[in-house]
Amino acid sequence: MLDSLTLACLTPAEARVVELVARGWTNEEVAHELRLCPKTVEWTLTNVYRKLHVRSRTELALEVAGSGGPAKAGGFPGRRARR
Numbered sequence: 001m002l003d004s005l006t007l008a009c010l011t012p013a014e015a016r017v018v019e020l021v022a023r024g025w026t027n028e029e030v031a032h033e034l035r036l037c038p039k040t041v042e043w044t045l046t047n048v049y050r051k052l053h054v055r056s057r058t059e060l061a062l063e064v065a066g067s068g069g070p071a072k073a074g075g076f077p078g079r080r081a082r083r
Helices: 012-022 027-034 038-052 057-066
Strands: none
Touching: 012 027, 012 038, 012 057, 027 038, 038 057
């Protein structure tokens, strides 16, 4: 499980991407929200995975949630509710 010190090694930009990904947002949604290219989000996640020693966005979300990090369930503002 990650601790707050480990999460502190992230840059502010990485932390913003992690927060949204941990909420379940797709790379495209994160890119749109942060006004980035989807490839930039992919590259950022690759760097985050390496820094935090995780292998997937699911593992990342579980680790962030377990650390008491900022992730809260929340949908993309433009996404329609699933039925």
